Amino acid sequence: MYIRLPKKFTMDSDTTKNVAFIKNKELKIRRGTSFRAVMYEITYRKYGLRCHYCGRYLPKEKITVDHMFPQDFGGPTITNNLIPACKACNNEKNNMTKNEYLAFLTAKKHGKGKEFRREFNKNMKYGQYKIPKSWLTKRSITEITATFDLKENYSKGKLRTIKYFYNTYGILKKPIVVDKNGFLLDGFMLLMFAKTKGIKEIPVIVLDNVEVI
Numbered sequence: 001m002y003i004r005l006p007k008k009f010t011m012d013s014d015t016t017k018n019v020a021f022i023k024n025k026e027l028k029i030r031r032g033t034s035f036r037a038v039m040y041e042i043t044y045r046k047y048g049l050r051c052h053y054c055g056r057y058l059p060k061e062k063i064t065v066d067h068m069f070p071q072d073f074g075g076p077t078i079t080n081n082l083i084p085a086c087k088a089c090n091n092e093k094n095n096m097t098k099n100e101y102l103a104f105l106t107a108k109k110h111g112k113g114k115e116f117r118r119e120f121n122k123n124m125k126y127g128q129y130k131i132p133k134s135w136l137t138k139r140s141i142t143e144i145t146a147t148f149d150l151k152e153n154y155s156k157g158k159l160r161t162i163k164y165f166y167n168t169y170g171i172l173k174k175p176i177v178v179d180k181n182g183f184l185l186d187g188f189m190l191l192m193f194a195k196t197k198g199i200k201e202i203p204v205i206v207l208d209n210v211e212v213i
């Protein structure tokens with residue numbers, strides 16, 4: 001799939017210039033740069049520091065990034081799935097998709113927010129991806145290259161959630177995200193879990209206009 005990119009974009013880190021930039025309509029990311037940080041930065045620059053849901057402007061340290069398709073339903077951290085939101089709206093939205101939340105807000109306006117939420121919670125079924133099918137593909141685990149530092153990327157809490165999801169619902173919590181060459185961008189712990197569990201084929205989102213250099 002192709003992620004949404006601005007025409008022009010460059011990003012510096014504290015120590016290095018141009019850790020990410022756009023060239024020939026492709027996003028180039030230097031190895032070792034946080035993919036999540038790049039996705040957040042593009043999202044802020046595209047939409048501004050303004051909550052998409054209530055319209056409030058916020059300073060950068062107060063704004064959050066909403067996953068329009070929630071992470072518990074497979075929502076990846078890619079620009080197509082991100083929108084700036086204030087903490088209050090983001091918390092209220094919680095595990096709803098953007099469209100579900102907009103429907104909730106309409107119901108709330110008419111004094112039916114509580115009923116909507118009750119019905120929503122009753123019908124909520126974990127263990128499914130709600131993202132567009134066109135984003136998703138499957139890859140053999142051997143086709144993915146990862147050079148992440150285990151010390152830097154290991155997270156006990158994340159691993160626990162991944163394990164819980166897999167044992168309870170039988171799926172990887174989220175697809176992993178790779179660049180056009182199969183280089184891992186996001187989902188280090190998911191990949192590690194799949195490897196130790198002996199899962200050979202995993203759900204993957206391939207970004208055809210992103211390259212780690």
Ligand SMILES: [Zn+2]
Pocket residue numbers: 051052053054055056085086087088089090
């Ligand atoms: Zn808001």
